[in-house]
Amino acid sequence: MSAYEPKRIESKWQAVWAEEHTWEVANPGQPGFAPEKPKAYVLEMLPYPSGEPHVGHLKCYAVGDAIAHFRRRHGFQVIHPMGYDSFGLPAENNAIKTGEPPRVATERSIDSFRRQFRSWGISIDWSRELATHTPEYYRWTQWIFLQLLENGLAYRTQAPVQWCPKDATVLANEQVVDGRCERCGTPVVQRNLEQWFFRITDYADRLLADFDSLDSWPEHVVTMQRNWIGRSEGAEVVFRCDEVGLDFPVFTTRPDTLFGATFFVLAPEHPELERLVAGTPAEAAVREYVDRVGRESAEERGAEDREKTGVALGRSVVNPVNGERIPMYVADYVLMEYGTGAIMAVPGHDSRDYEFARAFELPLSRVIEGSDPEAARDDDGLPYPGDGPMVNSGRFDGKHNRDAYAEIVAWLEVEGRGRTAVNFRLRDWLVSRQRYWGAPIPVVYCEACGAEGEPAIVPIPADQLPVELPEVEDYAPKGRSPLAAAEDWVSTSCPRCGGPARRETDTMDTFVDSSWYFLRYLDPGNEEAPWDRAAADHWFPVDQYIGGVEHAILHLMYARFFTKALADLGHIGAVEPFANLFTQGMITRDGAKMSKSRGNVVSPGEFVERYGADTARTYICFMGPPERGGDWTDEGVEGVNRFLARLWRLGEEVEQRTDPGEWEAATAGPESRQLMAKAHWAIDKATRDFSRGFQFNTVVAAVMELVNDCYRLKDGLFESADGAAALRFATTTAASLIFPFAPHLASEVFERLRGERVWEQPWPEADPALLAADTVTLVVQVNGKLRDRIEAAAEADRDELLELARGSEKVGRHLDGKEVVKEVVVPGKLVNFVVR
RNA sequence: GCCGGAGUGGCGGAAUUGGCAUACGCGAUCGACUCAAAAUCGAUUGCCCUUGCGGGCUUGUGGGUUCGAGUCCCACCUCCGGCACCA
Numbered sequence A: 001m002s003a004y005e006p007k008r009i010e011s012k013w014q015a016v017w018a019e020e021h022t023w024e025v026a027n028p029g030q031p032g033f034a035p036e037k038p039k040a041y042v043l044e045m046l047p048y049p050s051g052e053p054h055v056g057h058l059k060c061y062a063v064g065d066a067i068a069h070f071r072r073r074h075g076f077q078v079i080h081p082m083g084y085d086s087f088g089l090p091a092e093n094n095a096i097k098t099g100e101p102p103r104v105a106t107e108r109s110i111d112s113f114r115r116q117f118r119s120w121g122i123s124i125d126w127s128r129e130l131a132t133h134t135p136e137y138y139r140w141t142q143w144i145f146l147q148l149l150e151n152g153l154a155y156r157t158q159a160p161v162q163w164c165p166k167d168a169t170v171l172a173n174e175q176v177v178d179g180r181c182e183r184c185g186t187p188v189v190q191r192n193l194e195q196w197f198f199r200i201t202d203y204a205d206r207l208l209a210d211f212d213s214l215d216s217w218p219e220h221v222v223t224m225q226r227n228w229i230g231r232s233e234g235a236e237v238v239f240r241c242d243e244v245g246l247d248f249p250v251f252t253t254r255p256d257t258l259f260g261a262t263f264f265v266l267a268p269e270h271p272e273l274e275r276l277v278a279g280t281p282a283e284a285a286v287r288e289y290v291d292r293v294g295r296e297s298a299e300e301r302g303a304e305d306r307e308k309t310g311v312a313l314g315r316s317v318v319n320p321v322n323g324e325r326i327p328m329y330v331a332d333y334v335l336m337e338y339g340t341g342a343i344m345a346v347p348g349h350d351s352r353d354y355e356f357a358r359a360f361e362l363p364l365s366r367v368i369e370g371s372d373p374e375a376a377r378d379d380d381g382l383p384y385p386g387d388g389p390m391v392n393s394g395r396f397d398g399k400h401n402r403d404a405y406a407e408i409v410a411w412l413e414v415e416g417r418g419r420t421a422v423n424f425r426l427r428d429w430l431v432s433r434q435r436y437w438g439a440p441i442p443v444v445y446c447e448a449c450g451a452e453g454e455p456a457i458v459p460i461p462a463d464q465l466p467v468e469l470p471e472v473e474d475y476a477p478k479g480r481s482p483l484a485a486a487e488d489w490v491s492t493s494c495p496r497c498g499g500p501a502r503r504e505t506d507t508m509d510t511f512v513d514s515s516w517y518f519l520r521y522l523d524p525g526n527e528e529a530p531w532d533r534a535a536a537d538h539w540f541p542v543d544q545y546i547g548g549v550e551h552a553i554l555h556l557m558y559a560r561f562f563t564k565a566l567a568d569l570g571h572i573g574a575v576e577p578f579a580n581l582f583t584q585g586m587i588t589r590d591g592a593k594m595s596k597s598r599g600n601v602v603s604p605g606e607f608v609e610r611y612g613a614d615t616a617r618t619y620i621c622f623m624g625p626p627e628r629g630g631d632w633t634d635e636g637v638e639g640v641n642r643f644l645a646r647l648w649r650l651g652e653e654v655e656q657r658t659d660p661g662e663w664e665a666a667t668a669g670p671e672s673r674q675l676m677a678k679a680h681w682a683i684d685k686a687t688r689d690f691s692r693g694f695q696f697n698t699v700v701a702a703v704m705e706l707v708n709d710c711y712r713l714k715d716g717l718f719e720s721a722d723g724a725a726a727l728r729f730a731t732t733t734a735a736s737l738i739f740p741f742a743p744h745l746a747s748e749v750f751e752r753l754r755g756e757r758v759w760e761q762p763w764p765e766a767d768p769a770l771l772a773a774d775t776v777t778l779v780v781q782v783n784g785k786l787r788d789r790i791e792a793a794a795e796a797d798r799d800e801l802l803e804l805a806r807g808s809e810k811v812g813r814h815l816d817g818k819e820v821v822k823e824v825v826v827p828g829k830l831v832n833f834v835v836r
Numbered sequence B: 001g002c003c004g005g006a007g008u009g010g011c012g013g014a015a016u017u018g019g020c021a022u023a024c025g026c027g028a029u030c031g032a033c034u035c036a037a038a039a040u041c042g043a044u045u046g047c048c049c050u051u052g053c054g055g056g057c058u059u060g061u062g063g064g065u066u067c068g069a070g071u072c073c074c075a076c077c078u079c080c081g082g083c084a085c086c087a
Helices: A006-019 A055-072 A089-098 A102-119 A135-150 A200-213 A219-229 A255-260 A273-277 A283-295 A351-360 A401-415 A533-539 A554-568 A604-611 A613-622 A634-657 A670-691 A696-717 A721-738 A743-754 A798-806 A809-815
Strands: A039-044 A077-079 A154-164 A169-171 A189-198 A231-241 A246-252 A263-266 A311-318 A325-330 A342-345 A418-424 A443-451 A454-459 A491-493 A500-503 A544-548 A581-584 A587-589 A630-632 A775-782 A785-793 A820-826 A830-835
Touching (some): A006 A102, A006 A743, A039 A055, A055 A581, A135 A154, A135 A554, A200 A219, A200 A554, A219 A554, A231 A255, A246 A342, A263 A311, A263 A351, A273 A311, A283 A325, A604 A634, A613 A634, A613 A696, A630 A634, A670 A721, A721 A743, A785 A798
Parallel strands (some): A263 A325, A544 A581
Antiparallel strands (some): A154 A189, A231 A246, A820 A830
């Protein structure tokens, strides 16, 4: 008998799959397309190729591949492609350090990723491979940009934006975490810059509403996106400043507290501040305050428990509900990017306004009664955020605030001083980056086509795409894109008038690249269009998407937005890209995230070299439910490796000691029947757990049990023809069920015993006749306590079971001298005597 | 503070509809094989009392519902993740 040598069988089967293009699928209308099969689009998030793949990649693709195999063997035509998110900052930062062009380092990483993915035996359709940094791909990224631009969904404007000083580029709101750059951790600062945006806010309501169609998405991902989008219903109310003749609209979710407004606050970035204080005694102090705030990082400004600061403007506005004049302030607790950048302050019912009022000794006013004295910070029970009858509110006094809410808004509307309004936390997506390694934004600026001294933005015609990324000498960012130094490239002619024009030098956020790659896979070689509509209509949307939860907001929300926009523009049918989403948990080691500095990194390359891909994949799936994290232990790996070797040896022994063809109907003897029943139990268990939220750990456990039973029973079974047949059946079944996790070993064992290719076989079906046991273990309880277990006929009725239970000596001991007040019988399961 | 998720042996974890708690794996102990070791095969392994038979206890804590609760309800504790001056 030969030992289990993973390297040998893994390279053998990988060669077969590569040579025969086993996992490739054709598009509708092409040769090889199977119109009779239902389709399944199984997709894992594409990797950012940097260095070598890590254990997180291995987990993602192991899980996705198991799903793809399971679907194939259920008769689906599965499209399962792979690509690389190959634009991005790490390659560029490396270039700044070493001078090596990003393209060279990136393509080296891609080679290494591709090699490893092949060595893992993942069933990928390599004919659809793509990389987002290639002109063949980003040509269409640019095309989509132009589609958005033409349809008013992309625009350029000046706005306060987040700037990362270290990476020397602007960032989208989503890429700022706790006031720091998501990528490098540097505190970001605000700058007022002209930038490109995508109008994702137009889709805010639909991004929320369409969650209804995504019922298999993990709840926490949906919650995170909901929070991020942050829809609030309320009212816009206009306060007028007579002194300068300006209207100041505010957004409030509490129009019922309007009568309690005692002051008014503007954000330091508010555009009308200058006009309000110019030439007044407050001017110097306000200017100093605004400057000070402007120098602070977002992190400092957003710090917890920060003292309220601000400056009085010496101006006032009129409260539209009661005509009261209230003083205006500037304070940094009001944010320019939310609402209108101005608020009415109701210190009696809002804790932030309360803190400011305390600090500046401003008056409080209660307009809603009823309080929870425990929660209040004040003797008057203020601030009070809850509901109750209204007071100090003119003709609304005595009304419940919830009822008054709509009446106040309706009244304001009649007066022309307000209206209902919905406000979102979500901002438009800032997509321009002052960096090199990304898709160039395909527009030029033309003086001749412009007007009033402003150059016109002229899009590059689609047939002249791609706007290729030029080679440059110096990748270092200098506050503008390194592309600005490529004078030959920047200086061009206007596609509209033919006169001199200058190219846009910013590139696109790499999240743009990954917001549509799942569509390009459907028709990756198409040179006429980003995809063929018929191919997209057939394959799209993705049926099962798999990836890390760290993309819960950014990537998943952007991709949803793109899909909706592209559907609106008539390019695809579906409005949601990912019908089902599975987020895998993170693998740790010694309870901590793997990192070079901790020295606890498991390298998949070295690991697969030593143990084989089958062990790596099966172990990852056995660690625990894949949506949860898991701690990697070397002992656990050994256990799984031992199990696979055990299956291997079983296969060898069965092959040598039994004859082919013996695997049919083998239930003559009691032991062979027992093993057949176990095999069918494993089929049933594996199938159910696979379908029930991908519980791979218990699927693997079921196959382990089957193999254990084979070992327990095999010495006796080899003696008889029916026993040998049962062993053949059980062993091939174990191979068949483990195939989604250990495809190489499974293919080898299956081929040896059956002469067939396991992936071409349908997933096994459990025989109900063998699932149903003849006898069951009857549990007998007295007062709910387990007293005995008795073998009983499966179909025994209530009276028979009771009689059987009473007959037990162990049970009788606990019934002696007691009065049985109740008998509970669950047929096929248990009897419980309640005694007194 | 708000919103999610989770607490089960020495460890990772299982328990599908309220019905045998601890499947499977790891670790540990013992045995077989071996000159020996490794590998392999087999047995035992929640905790406490007991020589044994047997008995008691046990799913973060405290209560409740039920013949019966890891599972349902109430209160609380701890840990993890997300959001947080969002008007």
